[in-house]
Amino acid sequence: MGILFALGAIIFLAILGKSLVGFSLVLPLVLAVSFKASAEQSFLLAFFGGLVVGFVDGSLLGRDSVGLLLASGLIHLYGRRFSKKHWAFTLVFAALGSVAYSWVSGRYLRLPQIAIDAGLVGASLPLVSWWRERFFQDSIVLKV
Amino acid sequence: MKQLEVSQPLRMFALWIAVSAALVGLDHAGWVRGMRGIAEAVLLPFERAVFQASDVVRSPFQTLRFWRSGTARIADLERQVAELTVDATRVMQLEEENAAMRKLLGAPLPPQWRFIPAPLVGRGEEIFLGVGTREGVLVGDVVVWGDVLVGTILQTSTRQSSVRLLTDPRSSLPVYLPSSGADGLLEGRFGSQMVLTQVLQSANLREDALVVTSGAFGPPRGLVVGKVREILTNETDVYQEAVVEPVVDFSYFITVFVVKEQ
Numbered sequence: 001m002g003i004l005f006a007l008g009a010i011i012f013l014a015i016l017g018k019s020l021v022g023f024s025l026v027l028p029l030v031l032a033v034s035f036k037a038s039a040e041q042s043f044l045l046a047f048f049g050g051l052v053v054g055f056v057d058g059s060l061l062g063r064d065s066v067g068l069l070l071a072s073g074l075i076h077l078y079g080r081r082f083s084k085k086h087w088a089f090t091l092v093f094a095a096l097g098s099v100a101y102s103w104v105s106g107r108y109l110r111l112p113q114i115a116i117d118a119g120l121v122g123a124s125l126p127l128v129s130w131w132r133e134r135f136f137q138d139s140i141v142l143k144v
Numbered sequence: 145m146k147q148l149e150v151s152q153p154l155r156m157f158a159l160w161i162a163v164s165a166a167l168v169g170l171d172h173a174g175w176v177r178g179m180r181g182i183a184e185a186v187l188l189p190f191e192r193a194v195f196q197a198s199d200v201v202r203s204p205f206q207t208l209r210f211w212r213s214g215t216a217r218i219a220d221l222e223r224q225v226a227e228l229t230v231d232a233t234r235v236m237q238l239e240e241e242n243a244a245m246r247k248l249l250g251a252p253l254p255p256q257w258r259f260i261p262a263p264l265v266g267r268g269e270e271i272f273l274g275v276g277t278r279e280g281v282l283v284g285d286v287v288v289w290g291d292v293l294v295g296t297i298l299q300t301s302t303r304q305s306s307v308r309l310l311t312d313p314r315s316s317l318p319v320y321l322p323s324s325g326a327d328g329l330l331e332g333r334f335g336s337q338m339v340l341t342q343v344l345q346s347a348n349l350r351e352d353a354l355v356v357t358s359g360a361f362g363p364p365r366g367l368v369v370g371k372v373r374e375i376l377t378n379e380t381d382v383y384q385e386a387v388v389e390p391v392v393d394f395s396y397f398i399t400v401f402v403v404k405e406q
Contacts, residue, residue: 011187015187015190015191015194016194017268018191018265018266018268018272019191019192019194019195019198019265019266019267019272020194020195020197020198020201022266022267022268022269023268023269038153039152039153039156039157040152040153040156043153043156043157043160044156044160046160047160047163047164050164051167054171055180055183055184055187056187056191057266057272057306058180058184058272058276058299058300058301058304058305058306059299059306060168060171060172060299061167061168061170061171061176061180062163062164062165062166062167062168062169062170062171063164063168065160065163065164065167066161066164066165066168069157069160069161069164073157076153107269108269108312108313108335110334110335
């Protein structure tokens with residue numbers, strides 16, 4: 001159920017990003033999930049997210065997956081550790097993830113775009129937490 | 145012998161990277177064309193519908209800045225200015241062509257062009273068209289709106305293609321100014337600006353002068369790319385530079401044309 005919801009969300013965001021807002025909305029979702037979910041789940045989402053973006057944008061299949069995987073890997077390697085110390089690190093690592101993705105996927109590197117990506121990651125974190133608690137058993141928190 | 149221990153996440157990461165890299169290779173070799181065609185056939189109608197609905201979504205935001213009638217009037221005026229600009233260029237081109245034909249009697253006629261109508265399905269750093277190799281669109285093909293150059297095809301798949309705009313920093317094309325005859329190079333900057341470079345200091349560069357393609361390489365001669373907005377001249381420089389603005393606002397387009405040589 002959760003996986004299907006995620007796949008639907010990716011397809012919806014990929015189409016919305018291309019046809020409505022003009023920039024990728026899949027990247028902020030993958031980065032936000034990377035801050036909250038396990039590495040296995042994040043990498044799976046990054047891989048399929050990249051595939052969907054490749055199909056929707058008509059770009060080289062697999063290239064966006066590599067970009068998203070690197071961005072997600074960066075967050076799992078350092079981002080999660082630092083973001084627990086201060087919330088600002090979340091934005092910093094979201095921005096670095098955006099740079100990594102841009103570099104691999106051949107997207108033109110622009111400061112406003114990186115700032116938008118980081119902002120969207122920050123804004124979508126509560127939504128991702130809610131989604132995980134709703135659909136994934138491993139994220140249930142026992143409140144006493 | 146102690147085995148090298150690799151953590152589970154790292155193994156997963158390496159696996160997905162390897163699969164992605166393999167997909168890049170397969171797509172590059174054209175082995176996933178069929179799968180891509182099916183996926184695009186399913187996704188494109190949704191993309192087109194979202195793109196067409198985007199005006200409805202955008203307009204409430206535009207209303208905050210202008211009254212809707214004001215926006216429409218401005219759009220209409222811009223369209224009229226663009227048409228007049230294009231007409232002026234056409235007259236200049238015809239004069240030039242006339243002179244050349246008088247000179248070269250019996251020379252072959254200019255090549256005929258076929259236009260493939262291409263609906264827009266997405267807009268961002270590039271613009272996305274709902275036509276692809278199925279319609280005969282190839283990488284490098286020229287995309288126009290009337291006599292205005294929009295860009296060139298950057299990549300194409302079965303049913304869609306993306307267009308590199310003139311504002312793209314990787315875009316560079318030879319141009320000239322019909323009013324003064326000066327040659328130059330039009331380069332994209334920051335993804336939002338066009339700059340005319342390599343214009344000799346001796347050339348007469350004026351604001352509002354039309355800039356058209358010279359056809360030395362890339363797109364054919366005579367397509368309008370914009371007009372000079374601001375001259376950035378420094379007398380110590382070898383060349384003059386100028387900021388060029390487009391003659392039309394591409395955000396109002398819903399259909400453009402891909403040019404094919406017959």
